[in-house]
Amino acid sequence: MYETKYHKAGSLDNATSLMGSADDGKYLGGGMTLIPTMKQRLAAPSDLVDLGGIADLQGISTDGSTLTIGAGVTHAEVAGSSDVQGAIPALAALASHIGDPHVRNCGTLGGSIANNDPAADYPAAVLALGATIKTNSREITAGDFFNGMFETSLSDDEIIVSVSFPIPEKAGYAKFPNPASRYAMAGVFAASTSDGPRVAVTGAGQDGVYREDAMEAALSADWSPAAASGVDVSADDLMSDIHGTSDYRANLVKVMAGRAVEAAG
Amino acid sequence: MDIGGEYLVPASREIVWEMLNDPEVLAQCIPGCEELEATAEDEFTAKVVLKIGPVKAKFSGVVTLSDKVHPESYRLSGEGKGGIAGFAKGGANIRLEESGSDTKLTYEVDVQVGGKIAQLGSRLIASTSKKLASKFFITFCEVAQTRVSA
Ligand SMILES: Cc1cc2nc3c(=O)[nH]c(=O)nc-3n(C[C@H](O)[C@H](O)[C@H](O)COP(=O)(O)OP(=O)(O)OC[C@H]3O[C@@H](n4cnc5c(N)ncnc54)[C@H](O)[C@@H]3O)c2cc1C
Numbered sequence: 001m002y003e004t005k006y007h008k009a010g011s012l013d014n015a016t017s018l019m020g021s022a023d024d025g026k027y028l029g030g031g032m033t034l035i036p037t038m039k040q041r042l043a044a045p046s047d048l049v050d051l052g053g054i055a056d057l058q059g060i061s062t063d064g065s066t067l068t069i070g071a072g073v074t075h076a077e078v079a080g081s082s083d084v085q086g087a088i089p090a091l092a093a094l095a096s097h098i099g100d101p102h103v104r105n106c107g108t109l110g111g112s113i114a115n116n117d118p119a120a121d122y123p124a125a126v127l128a129l130g131a132t133i134k135t136n137s138r139e140i141t142a143g144d145f146f147n148g149m150f151e152t153s154l155s156d157d158e159i160i161v162s163v164s165f166p167i168p169e170k171a172g173y174a175k176f177p178n179p180a181s182r183y184a185m186a187g188v189f190a191a192s193t194s195d196g197p198r199v200a201v202t203g204a205g206q207d208g209v210y211r212e213d214a215m216e217a218a219l220s221a222d223w224s225p226a227a228a229s230g231v232d233v234s235a236d237d238l239m240s241d242i243h244g245t246s247d248y249r250a251n252l253v254k255v256m257a258g259r260a261v262e263a264a265g
Numbered sequence: 266m267d268i269g270g271e272y273l274v275p276a277s278r279e280i281v282w283e284m285l286n287d288p289e290v291l292a293q294c295i296p297g298c299e300e301l302e303a304t305a306e307d308e309f310t311a312k313v314v315l316k317i318g319p320v321k322a323k324f325s326g327v328v329t330l331s332d333k334v335h336p337e338s339y340r341l342s343g344e345g346k347g348g349i350a351g352f353a354k355g356g357a358n359i360r361l362e363e364s365g366s367d368t369k370l371t372y373e374v375d376v377q378v379g380g381k382i383a384q385l386g387s388r389l390i391a392s393t394s395k396k397l398a399s400k401f402f403i404t405f406c407e408v409a410q411t412r413v414s415a
Contacts, residue, residue, distance in 0.1 A: 037319040040381050041349040044321075115318055118392065149392060150318035206392045239392055 004038070005047045012056055012136045012159060015049050019157045022047035027159060029111030030074060032103050056161055057110065062087050067167055071110025071160040076101070078109065088129070090171040090189070090264065094121050097175065099182045110160040116208055118149040118239070119183035121175060123209035128189035128200035131165045149208035168193045172263030174256045175203065178243055185244055186252035188212075190228065190260040196220045199228070199257065204238045204249040215257055229258030268395050269373040272402045276409040278361050281368045282336035284409060285359065291328070291341075294404040296397050301328065313345060315353075317393055322350035322382060337361055351380020357398070370405075374398050 005022075009015035019025045025047035028034060037043045051057055057072030060081050067087040069078060078084050079096035098104055098112075098121055112122040113133065126133070126142045133140045136159045145152055154160070168191040175187030184203030191198050197219035199212045218227045233253045238246035274281050284290045288309060292301035300312040307330040315322050326345025333339045342356030355376035362369045376394045383390065 033319050042320040042322060042381060117318060118389070148396065149389075206395065241389070241391060 002044050004045060006050065007047060008050045008053050010053055012054060012161070015051060015054060015159060016136060016157055018047070018049045022049070025049055027051050027114075029072065029108040029114070030106035031111075032099070032107040033111065033115050033117070051110070051159065057159075060084060062167070065167055066164050067091075068162050068164045069109055070162050072108050075099075075104040075107050075109070075112075079104065087167045088165060088171060090173045090191075091125055091129075091165065093263075094125055094173045094189070097121070097177070097182065103182075109163060113145070113163070114152060114154060114160055116146055116150050116152050117183070118205065118208040119178070119185070119187075119203045121173070121184055121187055121202060124184075124187050124189035124200045124202040125165070125171075125173065126163060127209050127211060128191045128198045129165045129168060129171065130193065130195070130198060131163050133163050134161045135159060136161060146209050149206070151208075166193065170264045172260040172265070174259035174263060176252050176256055186249050186256050188228075188253060188256040188260045190215075190219065190257060190264055192219075192223060192264065197223065199260075201253055201257075204253050206237050206239050212253070212257070219261065223261065225258040225262040228261045229254045231257070268376070268391070268398055269371070270398070270402070271369060271371045272406055273364060274368045274370050274406050274409045276368060276413045277366065278336050278363050278368045280412060281361055281370065281409065284405070284412065285339065285341070286330065290405070290408055293408060294401045295328075295343075296400045296404075307331065307333075311343065311345070315347070317389070320350075320382070322347040324350075324353060326354075332358075347380075347382065349381065351378065351382040353378045353382070355394070357401075370402065372398070372402065 007018045023046040026045035028048045028050045058070045060069050060083050062083050075095040075098045079092050084092040112120050131142045133145050171191035173189045175184040178185050186204040187202045189200050197216045199215040201212050202209045215228050215231045218231050233250040235246035235250040238249045240246045288301050292298045297314040301309050303309050309328045311326055311328045313324045324345035324347040328343045331340045338360045340356050340358050344354040346352045357372045357374045360371045378390055
């Protein structure tokens, strides 16, 4: 047995000071990843600082060109929000297909991107849309935020406050879910933005989420499902595991890219 | 599962060989290494913290150097227990070839993981092992660079 102290933070300052006085503390979002890991004894933080009571991490707002979602907003809230459905329907659809109802009702946007699981859905949207991640101390662009699988540029005591997504002209997301967990075996988020087409792939890359440059080029010449799925995808840097080989994933990336563009319209 | 790769280390083969046998260099390069103490010739005890996403497990174990052919090749192996998290063991066969003033280092890594950590990470062990191996060799090249320019 080991002991963990639970703290419920009331504000960002309160949370960082609780973390500062902890021996080996961890922030707690929806707990959908952290709690099972602790139950398996694969992590044993001395203190848990629950971010669930911090008002700054809640809420969804839009100003016409940007959609901002609090880090503590659950997947179910994103899926059901009329603001999200109106501004970036692909994002609402993405959230509605994460895991199962339990995971969607507890898991949060902040927890998902802080964890940067190489098979998580949100990182693809954050990177493809060129979102900005706001923390308690700075703003980080999506391209600088994800640092390979399970790694981000967050420091240990940094808290994600919200994520701002520039609203694209259109966007679509398609994933081939692992039938058990619903995590992506390959997921592609394709967006037509003021900077041209942007395509991000999750679930497949050995180093987590990445942008598929060749597809972006193909789509800027011809925005069509066939253009996206016609691009050669090399299996070299893709994952191979018990669920599928890298060749299999390379093909999935093409098929999902075609479906994502089709969903975008 | 087997993982391999090669690096061009910016130092002569003799220096690279020396570095591969220097516990201080090894401690610097083994990702998450908190302690590496010699217990016998070519044998060390080690404490390594493995941090992957939510997982943080402390492994205590033994690191050995074997099959030495100066200055061409050797095997670096390790075996550690992470308490309830499970165990990991594996090694790297390393070969050195001269390439001008640099050294071409080729490696093959084999890894075995058991216990809880294996269940959790079945989909991730290959990518994690690759990542840890490349961290080791990237740091190794950096250390070589500073040694040569020092
Ligand atoms: C059965 C199952 C199926 C799932 N399927 C999917 C899926 O299909 N697609 C998918 O994308 N995901 C899936 N998930 C993951 C899930 O969506 C959660 O997003 C994920 O577990 C992390 O979010 P959380 O809020 O639960 O974070 P937690 O588990 O509480 O925390 C995860 C990590 O993030 C840190 N953290 C949390 N919030 C913040 C913050 N605001 N700032 C800084 N750090 C923070 C924590 O310290 C911890 O290290 C699944 C999970 C389960 C259990």
